Amino acid sequence: MKITYYTKEGYQKLKDDLERYEKIERPKISRQIAEARDKGDLSENAEYDAAKEAQALLEGKIAQLQELLVNARIIDESKLDHSKVRILTTVKIKNLNNDMVMTYQLVPEREADIRSGKISINSPIAKGLLGKEVGDKVEVKVPAGIIQLEILEVKK
Numbered sequence: 537m538k539i540t541y542y543t544k545e546g547y548q549k550l551k552d553d554l555e556r557y558e559k560i561e562r563p564k565i566s567r568q569i570a571e572a573r574d575k576g577d578l579s580e581n582a583e584y585d586a587a588k589e590a591q592a593l594l595e596g597k598i599a600q601l602q603e604l605l606v607n608a609r610i611i612d613e614s615k616l617d618h619s620k621v622r623i624l625t626t627v628k629i630k631n632l633n634n635d636m637v638m639t640y641q642l643v644p645e646r647e648a649d650i651r652s653g654k655i656s657i658n659s660p661i662a663k664g665l666l667g668k669e670v671g672d673k674v675e676v677k678v679p680a681g682i683i684q685l686e687i688l689e690v691k692k
Contacts, residue, residue, distance in 0.1 A: 541611050542603065543624065546647040550608065554601040556595060564579045605644075611644070613692070621665040621690055623657050628689035629665070632673070637688065642666075661685070 542550070567586060613624055621627050624661035626641045639654045642665070648656035653660055664676035665687065673686045 539607050539609055539622070540646065541644045543613075543643065543647060544610055544620040546644060547605075547610050550601060550605055551651075554598065554605065557601065561594055562598070565594055595637045616653055619669065619690065621668050621687065622692075624690050625653050627665055627687060629661075630688055632686055633671050639689075 568587040569584065569591065571579055572587050575581060575583070588646050589666070611624060621642065623642050624640060628637065628639045630637050640653055640661070641656050642662045643654045645656040645658050648654050648659070657663075658665075660678050664674045664685070668674060668687050670687050670690055673684060675682050675684050
């Protein structure tokens with residue numbers, strides 16, 4: 537598994553999810569299995585089968601989160617240069633094709649949420665903006681074609 541980078545908040549969310557799965561969801565599924573088992577014949581017990589399947593899915597999620605946490609590294613924002621577009625910077629850009637102005641924060645891939653203005657550092661737009669400064673104009677290839685962007689502002 538490769539190393540993945542997170543903000544402090546993103547890392548804490550992973551830890552919180554793991555704790556919830558282990559301390560709340562796991563016991564809940566165990567109770568469901570026990571209740572289904574108490575109902576008798578397991579060969580034709582759909583509740584038992586469903587609970588066992590849910591348990592397998594949950595254990596897979598737990599294992600995945602544990603592996604992510606072992607390989608996770610927290611980004612030290614104090615060491616980042618915020619004069620250029622970098623991870624965790626917020627960038628205000630103007631689409632020169634349609635004069636639309638947008639503001640995005642570049643975040644680790646697992647923390648991306650377009651509705652809250654957070655785009656993955658691995659997205660085509662972020663890759664095109666990385667290392668650039670205010671006033672720079674870039675062409676970015678996106679699924680819809682090529683867009684021209686101008687960087688209006690870069691901030692922490």
